[in-house]
Amino acid sequence: MLDDDKAFRRLLRERDPAALARMAELYGDRLLKGAFFLCRNEYEAQDLVQETLFQAIRGISSFRGESQVYGWLYRILRNIYLNQRRRDWRWSALVRKGSLGVPRDDPPAFPDGERSADPGIETAVGALPPKQREIIHLRYGEGFTIREIGEVLGVSPGTVKSRLFHATLKLKRRLLQESGGGGLRDKEKSHEL
Numbered sequence: 138m139l140d141d142d143k144a145f146r147r148l149l150r151e152r153d154p155a156a157l158a159r160m161a162e163l164y165g166d167r168l169l170k171g172a173f174f175l176c177r178n179e180y181e182a183q184d185l186v187q188e189t190l191f192q193a194i195r196g197i198s199s200f201r202g203e204s205q206v207y208g209w210l211y212r213i214l215r216n217i218y219l220n221q222r223r224r225d226w227r228w229s230a231l232v233r234k235g236s237l238g239v240p241r242d243d244p245p246a247f248p249d250g251e252r253s254a255d256p257g258i259e260t261a262v263g264a265l266p267p268k269q270r271e272i273i274h275l276r277y278g279e280g281f282t283i284r285e286i287g288e289v290l291g292v293s294p295g296t297v298k299s300r301l302f303h304a305t306l307k308l309k310r311r312l313l314q315e316s317g318g319g320g321l322r323d324k325e326k327s328h329e330l
Contacts, residue, residue: 146202157197161190164207167279171211174274175218177263185221189214207279208289215271215290261311269304276301 148156168189172182192213193200200209262273275281275289286297 143202146200146206149197149206150200150202152194152197157194160193160206160210164210165190167207168210168214170278171274172214172218174270174278175215175267185214185218188217192217204288205285208281208285211275211289212291258308258312261308261315264311265304265307269300269307272297272300273304273308 145156145159149160165186168186169182172185172189173179176182176185189210193210196213200206262270265273271290272286275286276283281289283294283297283301287294290297
């Protein structure tokens, strides 16, 4: 009965223990990858997923079943992450440490030891601003459509397209530079990128 999507969503809203366990089983790894793309720290990503599942179970009655379960869970995860970042930023501003949010120099491994086929791509994606990194993950890592990404992030499809365009442009530039893409300026001028 848990394989039928409508029945699964109904059981989730009814707080069926088997459905809740199945939710964690089905979406835990995907959430971990999404969390890792946001925070770039494996332990923080694990904490984010745990808090996400806790909040989801607590607020399951607010799930109307109109969106994908993963999209709903990812919105929760993203909101928790953003709230934590705001708290960290405020705290660091108060104590003037300035050490929070500094990107690491070495590219981190993906959760469970999984790595990109090309470490250059991993490094290039990791160097993107968080909003662009998130768009790349949702589009290419999760396969979401432009519309679905907009719904998850609460932005218009035009904003998603713009962020995706700029992110892919930055990735192309960085990868061409790393590969010794001589004549990069010439390619930019001729619109071959």
